[in-house]
Every structure is written in structure tokens, then in C-alpha cells.
Amino acid sequence: MKIFLIGYMGCGKSTLGKPLARKLGYRFMDMDREIEKNSGLSIPEIFNRYGESAFREMERDFLRNLKHEENLVISTGGGAPCFFDNMQTMNRLGTTVYLRVNESVLASRLTEGRQKRPLLAGKNREELESFIRKSISQREPFYTQAQHTVEGIGIQVNDIMNAINSTR
Numbered sequence: 001m002k003i004f005l006i007g008y009m010g011c012g013k014s015t016l017g018k019p020l021a022r023k024l025g026y027r028f029m030d031m032d033r034e035i036e037k038n039s040g041l042s043i044p045e046i047f048n049r050y051g052e053s054a055f056r057e058m059e060r061d062f063l064r065n066l067k068h069e070e071n072l073v074i075s076t077g078g079g080a081p082c083f084f085d086n087m088q089t090m091n092r093l094g095t096t097v098y099l100r101v102n103e104s105v106l107a108s109r110l111t112e113g114r115q116k117r118p119l120l121a122g123k124n125r126e127e128l129e130s131f132i133r134k135s136i137s138q139r140e141p142f143y144t145q146a147q148h149t150v151e152g153i154g155i156q157v158n159d160i161m162n163a164i165n166s167t168r
Contacts, residue, residue, distance in 0.1 A: 001026075002066065002094030003164065005072045006081050006146055008015040008136055009117060010109035011035035012155055020157045021073035029061055030075045038062075047118040056083040063089045079119075081142040091147060096159055097148035103132050105153050 003020070012031050020030035032043055035058045039046060046055045059080045066072070072094075081087040090096050097122040101109075107129045114120035114128060123131055148163040 001070060001071065001108065003070075003160075004090040004094055004096045004141055005098055005160075006087075006090070007077050007078065007099035007100060007101065008106055009120070010077060010100040010106045013078075013099060015076040015107050016099070016155060016157055016160060017073045020103065022026070023157055023161070024071075024073065026071040026073050028073050028075070030094055031059060032075075032110075035059065035062060035077075036069060044116065044118050044121075048107035052118075056080075059082045060086060060089075061091070066093060079139070080136040081098070081145070082139050087142050087145045091145065095164055096146040096148065097163060098143045098149045099155055099160075100149055101153065101155070103129065106132050106136075 001025070005017050005020075006141070007013055017030070018028050020026075035055070036042055037057065041049065041101070043055065046058070056079070059077055060083065062079070063086055066074070076090070081090065106127070110117070110120060110132070111125060111128065114123060119135075120128060120131065120142075136144075150159045150163050152159075
């Protein structure tokens, strides 16, 4: 089984993915870290050298290469579900869980590390909130294709487990 955690930057995909994988006895993979490892470049370097479209192709290729992997919890990049047929691929390969967190909480969480995120770098708090609001409205149609949605400020591993187990 593969469990794909999807949602906007800062929603907790990596933070919750690691303990979820431990609890299940699965391996954890962070899509962005794997892309960095495979390319030898950081995400900002990929964006600067090759552009967002090349990065999105790397995300697609990462997903395609997972078809023979099992027992994984994968933290996807926030935009990964929105490009190519990535959302359909994830739904076909495993279980998808959308971690939905409101925009003001995301802005608070992302304010500190925004310079490390290519899409947020250089934005002040007001610009950040506006950008998040606009992006979520564009991404929501993809995110809501997930098989499960868990929402709230304090999402816990057990909330994800309960959502997944509710349809088994």
C-alpha cells in the first residue's frame, strides 16, 4: 500500500508523514527531498536553473517510478497534484489523503521559512496571504479529488489513520 499525503505547503504533510509511516511500519518518502537527492540540486536551484515546468516534470517522473514500490507514506509537493495526470496516478497507485488547513494558519506557518520556498520568496505577509488564498482556490479542485480529507489546525496521525480505515 502507498499513502499519498497532499495539500498546500505548510499543512503538515512531512511532519505527519514521518510518524504515520513509523506507526504503520512503512517507509517515508518526501517527494521534494527525493527530487533533490536524485537531481543533486535543491528545489530553489531547480527552479532557478530550469524553471517550474522542469520541476513539475520531475514530480511526474517521481510518481511514475513508484508503481512497483510498496508500504510507503509519501509527502507530495504542494503543487504536485495539480499538474499532468498526477492526481489520477496517485489515486490509482494508492490512497490519497488531503490535509486541509485554513489559509491564515498556513500563512502563519509559512512566514518564517518563505525564503526557502521558490513560490513564496520575497513576499511580505500581506502578499503571502494573498498568494496563498489565490493558489488554494486554483489547487482545491485537484486536492478534493483525494480519496480522504482530514481538516483542522491540529491534525494528528490518528486522524489520518481513522480517515483511511473508515473506508476499508
